[in-house]
Amino acid sequence: MKVGFIGLGNVGGKLAGSLLRNGIDVRVFDLNADLVAAKVAQGASQGEGAAAIMQACDAVITCLPSPAASAAVVEEMLPHVAPGKIWMEMSTTDTEEVRRLGALVAAQGGAAVDCPVSGGCHRAETGNISIYAGCDRATFEQVLPLLSCMGRRILHVGEIGQASVLKVMTNYLATANLLTLCEALTVMKAAGIDLGLTYEAIAMSSGTSFVHETESQLILSGARDVNFTMDLVQKDIGLFQKLADRHGVPLELSPKIIEMMTDGQARYGARAQSDRMIERLEEATGLEVRAPGFPRTLTDEEPETRGYEVTPRRAASSGQKYPGVRGKAPVRP
Incomplete structure (x- = not known):
């Protein structure tokens, strides 16, 4: 699967890096040319804008700072959405807006997923962040291999918009x-x-x-x-x-x-x-709320492992106290 990634900021750049570490074919774009150059140096291909990336890729991920930015990118990509194409929204956005944009993608024959992340930039960098995914089950199964490269715990939450x-x-x-x-x-x-x-x-x-x-x-x-x-x-x-x-x-x-x-x-x-x-x-x-011995940057000390789907408590087997997991894979090489 060829993957496009648009938005290489604090979180997006780290998520794109996880895809690259796992051997995914990634084409990137950002308004900041330096961020693009850094990812190209890590093995990504440079995209020439949202429309070109949608044309060239099977799935396009957006990780942008506002609903307005996401809307502008999706509108640029729409003429090139076709059956088999997937838009994955990893920004934090408004649920009604992601549903509106998802409907536009669906009308073109494509599929849409809202899949925001939670857990901090330090975990985004190591692929250990958590991801919610809102979409139909068939689409979730398609994108789970990509999500499991970027995050550790992946929760399918139902229809598009619920993740947001x-x-x-x-x-x-x-x-x-x-x-x-x-x-x-x-x-x-x-x-x-x-x-x-x-x-x-x-x-x-x-x-x-x-x-x-x-x-x-x-x-x-x-x-x-x-x-x-x-x-x-x-x-x-x-x-x-x-x-x-x-x-x-x-x-x-x-x-x-x-x-x-x-x-x-x-x-x-x-x-x-x-x-x-x-x-x-x-x-x-007039107080100084500081103490010695604390780090100036956060480091994820958990080993990087392949992501897995989390089973919601309502679906857990009888007598099981906490949510279980399925499809847990071994530690990445």
Whole structure:
């Protein structure tokens, strides 16, 4: 299968790299020529734009910063979509928009998948990130070999659009967790508790989380560079709020989170790293929320392994406590 990859930013570039490491024939395109050149140096072919890539490839993956960017790319590709062609949307986007674009692809005889990722750039780089896939089962079976090169845990979530719903939910939860961790760490500092001790206390407790085990380290080291900017956070939490509004759910925390992130952008810039939100509290208290011994960059210490499909709990066998997996492959060479 020839694969096109459009969008080589913080996440997209790493996902494309995983495909290349696994011997996939990849043609790449990005508005940033330097990002394209870096992937060509790793073995990719250079594409001449979205239309040309769709013409040349069996599946085209997009990983772009906004729904508007995805729409522009899909509209450029549409005249060249035909039976057997697949569009795979790995951006975090609006569910109604991905369904609209997917319908346009289907009308041309192609197939569409929304397959956003979750787990951080450090796991995207090693192929150990998690992936949700929304599409019909037949299309999922077609793209699973590609997804299993880019991610470790792959969850088929049903029809197109459902993956995007789940993705904006997880990013909303991650943002809420980041903000509560900023408050918790600052209060512990004010109370005179050692922050290295605080980190370990949280990590071994009911209060731990993926966000704590990753972003708290970057906050405490002072690096504060998680490869995820405030404008992207605002896009994601805004999509979650839009989803709640669409379904008439009166949220209370979500508007406050949006308000806090808006203040962070006003202070540090729209493209500031999201974990700089700790600095709002540092400025308010005069405290320095840092501790020695924490890394300035995140490294995925899990060995890179071939991805596998996760079985949802509702489909698990009787008496099985946790979701199982099927099709787990051996460690990559």
